[in-house]
Amino acid sequence: MPQPDQPLQEVRMKEPRLFRANEALGQIECRKAGGLATEALDELARNLEGVGGDAVAAWLAQREPTAASVYLATRLVPLGDPGKAAERWEALLSLSPMPDPALLLPAAKSALAAGTADRASVHLRAALALRPPYVFHARAAALVKELWRGCPPASRTARIAILGASTTALLVPVVRALCFRDGVNAEFYEGVYGAYRQEILDPLSGLHRFRPTIAFIAPHWRAVAIPPVSEDEDRAVETIVAEHEALWNALSQASACHVVQHAFDLPAEESHDHVATRPGGRTRIIERVNLEFQRRAPSFVSILDQAAVQREVGRAAWQNERLWFVARQHPAPEALPALAEMQMAHVRAVTGLTKKVVVCDLDNTLWG
Known part of the structure; x- marks a missing residue:
């Protein structure tokens, strides 16, 4: 876990939730077993609702990119450019310790929004090969229809x-x-x-x-x-x-x-x-x-x-x-x-x- 430096001390003065989030994120990153702890990261993101996107982006920019920090960025720092958003999902998949349908599905949707249907199809097929639960299929049904029409x-x-x-x-x-x-x-x-x-x-x-x-x-x-x-x-x-x-x-x-x-x-x-x-x-x-x-x-x-x-x-x-x-x-x-x-x-x-x-x-x- 990164040690608190002067910028983080300043963050603590301005927004204590980000400082506590930094400690929580470090603990999540230290977990070795299993895949990405998306549930814990989702809870962390909910705790940071209301904090300005610029402040969150500045905080995450100080940290070494990890799967956990990039996932948190996808939740809290929206990007207006679909192409850049798709690149961020690609970075997250490359950093993730193992394939995860919960990551591959939004990555496929982001790739399609960026105009790369072939890449979206690759991600969707990879997710389906992992035999995900029914809730995945309910969330993916519209994407399947759209990709089917195009390719x-x-x-x-x-x-x-x-x-x-x-x-x-x-x-x-x-x-x-x-x-x-x-x-x-x-x-x-x-x-x-x-x-x-x-x-x-x-x-x-x-x-x-x-x-x-x-x-x-x-x-x-x-x-x-x-x-x-x-x-x-x-x-x-x-x-x-x-x-x-x-x-x-x-x-x-x-x-x-x-x-x-x-x-x-x-x-x-x-x-x-x-x-x-x-x-x-x-x-x-x-x-x-x-x-x-x-x-x-x-x-x-x-x-x-x-x-x-x-x-x-x-x-x-x-x-x-x-x-x-x-x-x-x-x-x-x-x-x-x-x-x-x-x-x-x-x-x-x-x-x-x-x-x-x-x-x-x-x-x-x-x-x-």
């Missing part, structure tokens, strides 16, 4: 339909952002809420007019209305699987598209507790249905293991009961990036963006 992804093209048994308005922008990241120039069709069966079976529906190349059928455990305990387990399983087989065939005949069927997730809580996994129990039936999906899926259908995504996120975090009853949102927004990543794995496979790797050991052993 759309060009590695592959696709027409993607997302047909859900719940609200999909929050999911589609996340998938769109990941398509931008992976170079898939995709057009999207968002199915009518809860009407995926009707849209698939109606030859005049908007889905069939769209003519998708990839169609996601995304139901969830509530969509099949399985009671906690069923008297005829085999019949319940066969009814659900046969219905979805008919939907796969209808989609293939009408659009010749690849179908990605979401396997069913599991309830976060079961009203009948351990009975759910016993014969006739709802959890047992759902697990059997998912196995049958895998066994009976034809070549034009792939199965997305939604239960695996649920385990990755955690069953408690997977669903939000309040949002389900208020907005029919399922899964919870916090779970959408993990689900979208799994969907993108299928998109990459269908569009040929997957890569095969051969690893050769030094003793001429070939690993596949």
Whole structure:
């Protein structure tokens, strides 16, 4: 931490908050673990609200540039020139100890404002490669649309339909952002809420007019209305699987598209507790249905293991009961990036963006 010199002593006389901020900033800079402490710096910036920008700029100019001090300058010392603002963000990224989506996103926005869309795209793709949380996607949605218009992804093209048994308005922008990241120039069709069966079976529906190349059928455990305990387990399983087989065939005949069927997730809580996994129990039936999906899926259908995504996120975090009853949102927004990543794995496979790797050991052993 820099020692107080005569200019800082003068600052202390004129603005004690800057002197205290100097000590706090030094402590933040001494932290070695993790990335940039943006939360602590944001709090420091809030404490300095009301201090003149010229005074803050003079104080920071006395310090050796660090990631923390440059970040603080972006918060407190606005620059009227977009080009200079973008340069400051570039300096911050070069000083940051590790890539951080919270820094890459404003850097991308600043680069776009400065007229360098290519640089903005680089920063946005780098941020998306770090698999940021849902709040990032909410903040980046407008930037994704603007960059897509100016420099759309060009590695592959696709027409993607997302047909859900719940609200999909929050999911589609996340998938769109990941398509931008992976170079898939995709057009999207968002199915009518809860009407995926009707849209698939109606030859005049908007889905069939769209003519998708990839169609996601995304139901969830509530969509099949399985009671906690069923008297005829085999019949319940066969009814659900046969219905979805008919939907796969209808989609293939009408659009010749690849179908990605979401396997069913599991309830976060079961009203009948351990009975759910016993014969006739709802959890047992759902697990059997998912196995049958895998066994009976034809070549034009792939199965997305939604239960695996649920385990990755955690069953408690997977669903939000309040949002389900208020907005029919399922899964919870916090779970959408993990689900979208799994969907993108299928998109990459269908569009040929997957890569095969051969690893050769030094003793001429070939690993596949």
